[in-house]
Amino acid sequence: MTHIRRSLTISNETRHLSLVRAVVSEVLDASTFDGKTRNKIIVAVDEALANVVEHAYQGGTGPIELGFDLDPEKLVVRIRDNGVRFEPSAARLTAQIDIKEHIRLGLKGGLGLFLMRQIMDEIQYVHDTEFVNELILTKKQPPPAEAPAGA
Amino acid sequence: MSERPWDLSEERREGALIVRARGRFDAAAGDAVDALCGEGACVLSLAAVDYLSSSGVAALVKLVATRGVRLASPAPCVRDVLGLAGIERIITIHPDEAQALADAGA
Numbered sequence: 151m152t153h154i155r156r157s158l159t160i161s162n163e164t165r166h167l168s169l170v171r172a173v174v175s176e177v178l179d180a181s182t183f184d185g186k187t188r189n190k191i192i193v194a195v196d197e198a199l200a201n202v203v204e205h206a207y208q209g210g211t212g213p214i215e216l217g218f219d220l221d222p223e224k225l226v227v228r229i230r231d232n233g234v235r236f237e238p239s240a241a242r243l244t245a246q247i248d249i250k251e252h253i254r255l256g257l258k259g260g261l262g263l264f265l266m267r268q269i270m271d272e273i274q275y276v277h278d279t280e281f282v283n284e285l286i287l288t289k290k291q292p293p294p295a296e297a298p299a300g301a
Numbered sequence: 302m303s304e305r306p307w308d309l310s311e312e313r314r315e316g317a318l319i320v321r322a323r324g325r326f327d328a329a330a331g332d333a334v335d336a337l338c339g340e341g342a343c344v345l346s347l348a349a350v351d352y353l354s355s356s357g358v359a360a361l362v363k364l365v366a367t368r369g370v371r372l373a374s375p376a377p378c379v380r381d382v383l384g385l386a387g388i389e390r391i392i393t394i395h396p397d398e399a400q401a402l403a404d405a406g407a
Contacts, residue, residue: 189381196352
């Protein structure tokens with residue numbers, strides 16, 4: 151059974167987003183997600199990481215640790231930083247967005263979190279670890295397709 | 302060395318400006334398209350976009366709403382993200398540049 155672990159540490163610079171997308175893509179190559187779902191997961195991870203890159207260190211620099219854990223049942227992505235504590239309200243984690251109104255009001259944030267929620271099965275913000283912030287994204291894997299009879 | 306993850310090319314056709322985006326489309330790319338648009342019709346082709354961020358989604362909606370930009374030829378990854386964000390329900394996305402130009406009256 152496939153069990154893949156990858157980890158990497160980057161600095162909070164947007165130029166690293168493409169590298170992380172490539173790592174996510176490589177991990178997903180070993181999954182049972184279809185191509186469309188893989189692309190969506192890459193979007194979710196990119197949005198989560200872009201938020202951390204932009205906001206965690208508030209103009210300063212600092213490290214961001216990423217962990218990818220793919221087992222036969224699920225993909226778990228962990229994004230950790232030691233920047234400013236971020237804890238979105240429960241309302242923000244569950245709110246539906248009227249995209250037209252959202253953009254009319256000039257609101258820049260919130261859409262990325264909305265996309266993450268649309269794509270992933272579970273999103274958790276954890277603070278009781280060695281990191282100030284740990285964001286955990288989980289997506290259940292579909293069971294592998296059965297081999298055709300006689301194969 | 303530029304680390305810009307996107308690129309724009311321009312073509313004038315039938316009085317309209319066609320802007321073709323390539324690479325990652327984000328807020329900065331949206332601002333660059335906005336700067337290119339003049340008074341005339343503008344079509345933005347998304348065929349060569351390989352990644353659309355949430356800030357890019359907001360930028361596209363703003364370009365349509367404030368500059369009357371016609372969107373055309375979305376790559377599959379673009380269509381997926383627009384679908385997730387519910388954008389296809391509120392703005393028109395033309396299947397190709399010719400239809401976008403026709404809609405713009407060019």
